Structure formats: C-alpha cells, structure tokens
Amino acid sequence: MPTLPKIITRTLSLKLSLMAVCEISLLLMVALAVMFHYSRKVLKEEAMIDAEHTLDGTAQHIDNVLLSVEQSAGNIYFDLLKHLDEPERMYDYSRHLVESNPYIVGCAIVFKPHYYPGKELFMAYVRRKGYSLTADNTELVTQATYTERPYTEQEWYTKPMKREAPCWTYPLKNEDAEGEPLVSFCLPIRDKSDTCVGVLAADLPISLLSQIVLSAKPSPHGYSTLLAENGSFIVHPDSTKLTYQTVFYQLHQGADPTFIEAAEAMVAGEKGFRSIKIDGKKWYAFFKPFERSVTPGRAEGQLGWSVGVVYPDDDIFEEYNRLLYYLLTIAIVGLLVFFLLVRFVTHRQLLPLSLLTHSAQRIAKGKYSETIPATNRKDEIGQLQEHFQQMQQSLASHISELEQLSTTLKDRNEVLRIAYDRAQEADMMKIAFLHHMTNQMLEPTLALENSVKTLCNNYQELTQQEADHEVDNIQQKSHTIIEVLNSMIHGAEDEIQASGVQEGSGKGGRL
CATH class of the missing domain: 3.30.450.20 (PAS domain)
Structure with missing residues (x-):
C-alpha cells in the first residue's frame, strides 16, 4: 500500500x-x-x-x-x-x-x-x-x-x-x-x-x-x-x-x-x-x-x-478568544474547500498529461500504433499533446519502415545463407575432386618418375629392349596424366559455365 x-x-x-x-x-x-x-x-x-x-x-x-x-x-x-x-x-x-x-x-x-x-x-x-x-x-x-x-x-x-x-x-x-x-x-x-x-x-x-x-x-x-x-x-x-x-x-x-x-x-x-x-x-x-x-x-x-x-x-x-476560534474554524474549512477546488481544477487541467503518460507507457511496451487524441487547447499542455501526437505518428512511420527493411534484410540474408551453403558444398566437392584427381595422378606420376630415373641413371646398362620399354612406359603414363588434367580442365570449365548461368538467373530474379 x-x-x-x-x-x-x-x-x-x-x-x-x-x-x-x-x-x-x-x-x-x-x-x-x-x-x-x-x-x-x-x-x-x-x-x-x-x-x-x-x-x-x-x-x-x-x-x-x-x-x-x-x-x-x-x-x-x-x-x-x-x-x-x-x-x-x-x-x-x-x-x-x-x-x-x-x-x-x-x-x-x-x-x-x-x-x-x-x-x-x-x-x-x-x-x-x-x-x-x-x-x-x-x-x-x-x-x-x-x-x-x-x-x-x-x-x-x-x-x-x-x-x-x-x-x-x-x-x-x-x-x-x-x-x-x-x-x-x-x-x-x-x-x-x-x-x-x-x-x-x-x-x-x-x-x-x-x-x-x-x-x-x-x-x-x-x-x-x-x-x-x-x-x-x-x-x-x-x-x-x-x-x-x-x-x-x-x-x-x-x-x-x-x-x-x-x-x-x-x-x-x-x-x-x-x-x-x-x-x-x-x-x-x-x-x-x-x-x-x-x-x-x-x-x-x-x-x-x-x-x-x-x-x-x-x-x-x-x-x-471566541473570534479566534471562529476565524480558525472558518480558515480551516475555507482552506479545505480551497484545497478541494484547486484539486478538482488542477486534476481536470492535467488530465491530458495523464493521458500522455499512459500513452507513453503503452508506446514503451512496443505498441507504437497507440492513437493520441487531438485537442483544441492552445496552452502549453495542448501544444505538448499536439507535439506528442506528431512524435507518435512519426515514430509509427519510422517503425513501419524499419519493419519493412527488416523483412527485406531477412529475405536477403536467407538467400545469402543458401548461396553460402551451396558455396560450402561446392568447395567440399572441389576438395574431394582434387583429392580424387590427385590420387589418380599419383600412381602414373611415380611410375613416370621411376622410368625417367632409370633411363637417366642406367641408360648405358640398359638393353635396347629395356630402354624401349621404359620409353613406352613414360609415354603411357604421360598420356594418362594428360587425360586426368584434361578431365580437370573440362570440369572447371563446366563449373564456371554453371556458376555464370546461376548468377544470371539470380540477377534476372532481382530485376
């Protein structure tokens, strides 16, 4: 209490x-x-x-x-x-x-x-x-x-x-x-x-x-x-x-x-x-x-x-003494009546302030569309109520724009998140592909390296048949490496073309 x-x-x-x-x-x-x-x-x-x-x-x-x-x-x-x-x-x-x-x-x-x-x-x-x-x-x-x-x-x-x-x-x-x-x-x-x-x-x-x-x-x-x-x-x-x-x-x-x-x-x-x-x-x-x-x-x-x-x-x-008591009684009663009258008048005059207080509390709780009634008063309280009404309308307008912008940003963030996820998946696929291609090139590269070392180090001791065998092996492994590289190049070109098509379709959608 x-x-x-x-x-x-x-x-x-x-x-x-x-x-x-x-x-x-x-x-x-x-x-x-x-x-x-x-x-x-x-x-x-x-x-x-x-x-x-x-x-x-x-x-x-x-x-x-x-x-x-x-x-x-x-x-x-x-x-x-x-x-x-x-x-x-x-x-x-x-x-x-x-x-x-x-x-x-x-x-x-x-x-x-x-x-x-x-x-x-x-x-x-x-x-x-x-x-x-x-x-x-x-x-x-x-x-x-x-x-x-x-x-x-x-x-x-x-x-x-x-x-x-x-x-x-x-x-x-x-x-x-x-x-x-x-x-x-x-x-x-x-x-x-x-x-x-x-x-x-x-x-x-x-x-x-x-x-x-x-x-x-x-x-x-x-x-x-x-x-x-x-x-x-x-x-x-x-x-x-x-x-x-x-x-x-x-x-x-x-x-x-x-x-x-x-x-x-x-x-x-x-x-x-x-x-x-x-x-x-x-x-x-x-x-x-x-x-x-x-x-x-x-x-x-x-x-x-x-x-x-x-x-x-x-x-x-x-x-x-009697006059003193009479006057004190009259003064007390008069002050009480004066207090009630002033209380009534000030309460009525300050009602718009109470209304503005309640409206401000509701706005503070997030109810930005709270309606402030218009007034015909031209004094300071009327001006305050009018300015408060304008402030509430301006605030409601800004809040509406912010809500729209927030919705747009949410949509764009969702698109970016999806694109980011796809990019992550593509990167993972690239890494996996590179690992796979690297593994495919590793065996012919090692064989090619061994054949080249053999020819360089033992060419005087090799027979014609052995030398031809090493040369054929080198050609075969080189051909294998070239095919793997060609496959990688064709895959990169296909990926570039695919990303270009997606970017073009995205721009077209935004337009």
Missing part, C-alpha cells in the same frame, strides 16, 4: 494543490497573526480604559458610602457639642445616628477617663442587632462596653485622640471587634476649650460595604477589592478574607509571586496593573490609590487605601 508521501510525489495535481494551500495558509497565518496581535493590543488598551472607569466608579461608590457616614456623624456631632454635660443624652445621639443612616450598624460615644465625675469610663454604644442591614432597624442594642478590653486601649479611640482629627480606622477584626469586622469613622470631641475629651465613632461593617460595592460586578467573573494600608481587606467577595485574613496571609499559603507583587504594589499606593495567577489561572489586576473627594466641610487627608478591580483573562479576551 503506497504511503502518503509517495502518493503526493506521484500525483502532480495533488502536489500543486498542496503547494497552493500551503502558500495560502502561510499568508493567512501571517495575516491572522498580525491582526490578532494588534487586536489583542487594542483589547488590552480598551480593558485598561474600562478598568480605569470601573476603578473610578468603584472608588466613587465607596466614597459615597463613606461620605454618607461622615455627614451623618457630622450632623450629630455639632449638636452633641452643645450637650457634653448631659451624659445620658449621649445614648440618644448614638441611637439617632444608627437609625438615621442605613449604612451605620453601630455608634459609640466615649470620653476620656474621669471626664464625668464619679465615672472612670463612659461609653454610650448603640448597635444594630446582628450588624446587618437585613436586621430590623428597631432592634437596637445598647451597651456600655465594646469587646473585653477597655476602649482606651482600642484603635478607634486612641487614633483620633492622638491625631486630634477625624479619621477612619483600619479594619477591626478578631479581638478588636465583636464578631463583625468593622471600619469606624472617628470624630474627636472637643470641649469649649478646644481640648479633645472624647470620641464619636460610627461603625461601618466591611461585609456590608463589600455587598454594596460587589453588587455592581465589573465583569461576569471579575470583582472589586479595597485594601487598607496594613493589607487588610475592606472589600472582597470572599468573606473569610474580610474576617480573618490580610493580603499578606496569602504569602504563607504559597500564593503565586505575581499575586504578592500586585498586593505589595497596591499597599504601597501605586497605580497600574499586573498580570497575576490565582489557583493557576491568569487574571489581570488594575489598581489605584483610593482618593476621597473634596467636599465643603469634609476633613482633608487620604486614608492610604487602595482600590482595585480584578478580571479573569477570559473576561477580557473572551470575545477575542
């Missing part, structure tokens, strides 16, 4: 089709590569622009919530300053602040130790039951303490007292909070002498802030995040990270270095984007420092927070 390479090398139409498809495929691949390179670049630029808008929108959304808490606390604050000498009224202010703003789940009004006579510590703390917006707003709990530690040791008290300025705390988690992680907006309370004597703290649950922010998803699988300056999560879709973890906790859990690099950049207050890996999947993190808007009456200063949006690679390049 022939292999594919042998089939390709033996079939010209298939080879031409594959060459055309390979060249088109190369050009198509280059064009697609360039197109997708710039498309991916444009998509990434658009993703960065969209991420910038999403970051701005997320930051604005968060800032609106924070501003709402700040303004609500400010509205209570200025009225509270007028009644600092009424400690029981502080509970009413705390309750009113929690009831007036759905984002606030708790409010604490505290004073420095011994501010009120007879009371070492004073705390008016009112919170929603369950720390959730879904809880009944009327279910408010009044407490005189918050966690097991004195409030004078807690950040939401010490930080504003030290700064003597409004501020937001780091996320309060674990032992710093009663179950629900919080961020608190803290206002230092000043007496008439402008001395800080206490703190008003409004609690905002970070899970609630995450719920509000994450309700507007930046993409089907993306999410927004907000990091505090110490790496604590303020906004994140994973509630466990809000409750127990900081971003640096991932470092001890074997997180990818790209993730740690992006987290460090966010905590450092950088602006930009990073390609990160989470659970082996590629994501893009876009981040910028969280900036509070400038509003009349609002305390100045930034919080050191960083806002970010995280997109999986599929969300950014989903349409790009």
